[in-house]
Structures are given as structure tokens and as C-alpha cells.
Amino acid sequence: MSNISNNNQHKVIVINGDHFFDLPGFYEEISQLLMKNTDWKVGTLDGFNDILYGGYGVIENKEEVQIIWKNASKSEKDLGIDTTREFYENKIKQGKPFNVEFIQQKLDELLSGNGQTLFDILIEIIQSHPNITLTIE
Template sequence: MIVIHGGHFSSLDGFYEEVSKVLMRDTDWKVGTLDGFDDILYGGFGVFENKEEIEIIWKESQKSQEDLGLKATQEFYENKIKQGKPFNRELIQQKLNDLTEGKGQTLFEILVEIIESHTNITLTLS
């Protein structure tokens, strides 16, 4: 069982630090992107093996849902648009527009979707 504690962070960077601490213990590699987070969930490095059945409990997930909600997601996309390359500005602008229109996903929803896409992982939000 792996515990992500929403009380330990209030931003996406803080989330990355938390999951690096709990999933990548005793390694030099740290999570720093959504793709990187997805990669470590395949296992084989860090605290569990490839395709090993694991349970992730996300404590204080309601706090995380608020912290990584609409405002944080808007800032995330706006920063990528400002940064430009290597990011696809048009795609990110569309994601920002979708979010503003109530059709897009928040960072919290994206993270949950990433976890749930791994069939060997059971996620419990508490």
C-alpha cells in the first residue's frame, strides 16, 4: 500500500515531491512532469515492480482536488503558453479554453486519470 498525503502539498510541484518521496524512495530520479508521473506508475524502478498489484491511497484528496483545481490548472496552461517551445501552444490554448468552458480536466482529474489508467493499481480517494 502506498499513501499519497494531500496534506503534504498544495501545488503540482509539491505533488511531484510527495510522489517522488513515496514512489521513488532510495533513487536519484525525481518526478517532475505528468509524463514522468505516468512513467513511474509502470513500476520496475522505485518501490514496486513492473505490473505488481498495488493500492494507492490518496489521503486528504478533497484538499488536493481544490489545490489542483481550476485556478492551478489555468496557471499551469498559461505558463506553458508563455513558455512556448517545446509546447504546442495551440493545443494548450484549446485545453485552456475547454477548461474555462467547463469541458476540460483539472490537474487533479488528470492525475487521477493517469493513476486509473494503470490496471494493476487500485486508487482510493479518502
Template sequence: MEWNTSNNNKRKMIVIYGGHFSNMPGFYEEVSSVLMKGTDWKVGTLDGFDDILYGGFGVFENNEEIELIWKESQKSRNDLGFDATRSFYQNKINQGKPFNIELIQQKLDELISGKGQTLFEILIEIIESHGNITLILD
């Protein structure tokens, strides 16, 4: 849980530690403590994670250049891999509303057939969709 401004590249450096979590609730806790330091708001969904990456209400401003370093990313790749993703989708299906069960079943089927994304891959895609954030998997 550290951030600083590096003089050589003018980007704020933010570090997420894969060793601090082993599941999605833990990931949300980690990014909440790192990205939302000093606020009352906590991340609890993929959409919420995407929202905070726009900046403006956490530790960085809208469109500010950020270097996001994900330490122990290989551990996270394993922790948030196939099994965790299958459980994530299955829990939503079991819960039912307000979730779109057909869409989630489709995503689960794609995962099982080897075509779908794991939670780790979804998180990477979300981060990389923000052009002001440079992701470094460590």
C-alpha cells in the same frame, strides 16, 4: 510516506498525503519521495508521473498489484482545481517552446468553458489508466 504489504489482499499499499502539498511542484515532490524512494530520479512532469506508475524502478515492480491511497484527496481536488490548472496551462503558453501552444490553448479554452479537466482529474485519469493500481481517495 509509507508503504507496506498487506497480508489480506497481497497488494502493496502506498500512501500519498494531500496535506504535504498544495501545488503541482509539491505533488511531484510527494510522489517522488513516496514512489521513487532510494533513487536519484524525481518526477517533474505529468508524463514522468505516468512513467513511474509502470513500476520497475521505484518502490514497486512492473505490473505489481498496488493499492494507492490518496489521503486528504478533497484538499488536493481543490488545490489542483480550476485556478491551478489555468495557471499551469498559462505558464506553458507563456514559456512557448518546447510546448505545443495550440494544443495547450485548446485545453485552456476547454477548461474555461467547463469541458476540460483539472490537474486533479488528469492525475486521477493517469493513475486509473494503470490496471494494476487500485486508487482509493480518502
């Protein structure tokens, strides 16, 4: 079964949490789904947000899109606190061009139980696009 289909109203894109277990794997899955027939691959949170605006890849500008995230509970664990902590710690180690103080604040929020995990951030990015409907399964 294809992970992208069209029904009469909108395009349907299926993300399968069984296809990846970390953020680079998520980017690879998204690149395969959304960037077909292009030379560009998603590799950052900003890049993921950018392709959801459409205009390149499989999403046309502002078209109605439904994203179904299958096995999302697995993704929520895979992209949870431990993975997010490692993500922030790696950015802090790299330093510039990253805003280390801001990232440290995000890490502190995460560790205190008040911050977002990578899964939460990805969901928020998807939901910030009014033309995209997200279904979590």
C-alpha cells in the same frame, strides 16, 4: 506510520493531500513515496505516468498496488481550476517545446467548464494502470 506498506496481496501507497498544495509539491510527495533510493525525481505528468508502470522506484513491474489518496478533497481544490489555468498559461508563455495550440485548446476547455483540472488528470493517470487500485479518501 509509513506511507508504503505491504499486505498479503499487494503494496499500499498513501498519498496525503495535507503534504502539498500545488503541482510541484505533489511531485515532491510522489518522489519521496515512489522514488526512494534513486537519484531521479518526478517533475512532469509524463514522468508520473512512467513511474507507475514500475520497474524503478518502489513499484515492481505490473505488481498489484493500491494507492490511497488521503485528504483528496483538499488536493482537488489545490489542483483545481485556478492552478490548472496557471499551469497551462505558463506553458503557453514558454512556447516551444510545448504544443501551444493544443495547450490553448485545453485551457479553453477548462475555462468553458468542460476541461480537466490537474487533479482530474492525475486521477486519470493513476486509473489508466490496470494493476493499480485507487482509493480516494
